[in-house]
Amino acid sequence: MKKKAEGLYIIVVGCGKIGSIVASYMSASGNNVVVIDNREAAFDNLSEEFTGFKILGDATEIVHLRETKIERANVVLALTGDDNTNFMVSTVAKQYFGVKEVIARVNDPDNEDIFREFDIEVVSPTALVAEKIIQRVDAGGQS
Amino acid sequence: MKIVIIGGYRIAYHLARSMISKGYHVYIVNRDPQVCQELAKKLSAIIINGDGSKKNILDQIEFSPNDIVVILTNTDRDSLIISQMIKKYYHVERIVTLVNDPENIDIFNRLGVKVAISPTSLLSQTIQSLLLVEEMEEFFPVEEGKLVFLRLEIPETSPSAGKKLRDINLPNECIIGGILRQNNVVIPRGETDLLPGDRVFIICEPKVQTQVIKHLVGE
Numbered sequence: 001m002k003k004k005a006e007g008l009y010i011i012v013v014g015c016g017k018i019g020s021i022v023a024s025y026m027s028a029s030g031n032n033v034v035v036i037d038n039r040e041a042a043f044d045n046l047s048e049e050f051t052g053f054k055i056l057g058d059a060t061e062i063v064h065l066r067e068t069k070i071e072r073a074n075v076v077l078a079l080t081g082d083d084n085t086n087f088m089v090s091t092v093a094k095q096y097f098g099v100k101e102v103i104a105r106v107n108d109p110d111n112e113d114i115f116r117e118f119d120i121e122v123v124s125p126t127a128l129v130a131e132k133i134i135q136r137v138d139a140g141g142q143s
Numbered sequence: 144m145k146i147v148i149i150g151g152y153r154i155a156y157h158l159a160r161s162m163i164s165k166g167y168h169v170y171i172v173n174r175d176p177q178v179c180q181e182l183a184k185k186l187s188a189i190i191i192n193g194d195g196s197k198k199n200i201l202d203q204i205e206f207s208p209n210d211i212v213v214i215l216t217n218t219d220r221d222s223l224i225i226s227q228m229i230k231k232y233y234h235v236e237r238i239v240t241l242v243n244d245p246e247n248i249d250i251f252n253r254l255g256v257k258v259a260i261s262p263t264s265l266l267s268q269t270i271q272s273l274l275l276v277e278e279m280e281e282f283f284p285v286e287e288g289k290l291v292f293l294r295l296e297i298p299e300t301s302p303s304a305g306k307k308l309r310d311i312n313l314p315n316e317c318i319i320g321g322i323l324r325q326n327n328v329v330i331p332r333g334e335t336d337l338l339p340g341d342r343v344f345i346i347c348e349p350k351v352q353t354q355v356i357k358h359l360v361g362e
Contacts, residue, residue, distance in 0.1 A: 005276065014232065034303045040334045060218075060244075061244055061246070062250070082220075083196075083224070084196050084218075084220040084221050084223070084224045085268060086218050087220070088219065088220040088223045088224065090256060091227070091297075092250055095252055095253060095254060096249075110197065110199060111198070113198075114198075114224065114227060117231050
């Protein structure tokens with residue numbers, strides 16, 4: 001993130017537990033953040049430092065995605081709990097609106113390949129947690 | 144070659160029945176166990192119970208590249224990931240997808256789904272054509288509604304009746320393909336006169352259809 005001084009234009013799709021933490025942090029550290037979620041209550045998860053925009057709507061409907069000015073985004077983060085939603089948002093951002101950096105949360109490890117096929121960066125909570133646990137158990141076994 | 148139908152209930156059933164009667168091997172994937180049971184009772188098709196957007200379910204079907212896949216799920220996000228997995232993993236090219244949000248048609252096309260059908264936009268176009276005029280006898284959208292065929296009868300009161308075609312100020316995005324006059328076919332030329340009672344066959348872009356009708360039929 002070289003352009004830190006001016007701040008990036010970041011769109012966060014999904015304002016659940018993960019999305020809200022990421023959006024709050026990104027906003028507090030000087031980026032322009034737009035969060036979109038189809039549940040109004042989800043925005044309560046955002047911290048008080050969040051100064052970006054909130055858009056109520058389903059990001060898989062292009063009308064709502066356009067409201068985020070997605071074509072201008074530096075980064076799109078697809079962080080909902082539903083892989084199919086994240087896939088649609090990510091491919092649309094990448095292939096349709098030409099967003100350079102797209103990162104998606106992928107919950108089912110079986111889905112990771114199809115995201116990668118479309119040049120979408122994948123973060124897998126499932127794999128991360130599993131890895132951590134395995135590390136702990138292994139470490140415990142050695143001591 | 145087989146036909147694989149993913150999702151949908153009523154459409155899946157009727158489509159499968161008609162394809163089976165034509166002699167095709169039909170596979171159905173549906174995530175609702177009850178729907179699967181019911182379809183299994185009524186159809187001689189291979190029924191797979193599971194989420195069609197999961198690779199391990201799709202792997203159960205031994206796809207070959209010349210299969211036809213029909214995706215009928217209720218949500219576009221499910222249909223999109225299914226269509227992309229089927230293309231990438233099994234190299235199936237002939238994919239027909241039902242698209243709920245008409246605005247998504249373009250996205251599906253752009254991502255390599257050649258046939259994306261939106262019932263919403265087909266219905267709304269048909270309703271609009273009903274709202275237009277009663278002289279419209281036929282309305283037929285093709286290529287996901289990018290092109291429209293119209294058949295109109297020219298009424299006595301038409302502002303264009305009695306005029307030569309070249310003097311009628313029709314938009315450029317339309318063409319008169321033929322005229323049926325008392326059961327005779329007239330191939331239209333610039334000097335052809337348009338007469339009341341003529342049945343006119345028009346090909347046009349949907350954006351000018353209202354304008355065309357206004358010129359040929361009147362308000």
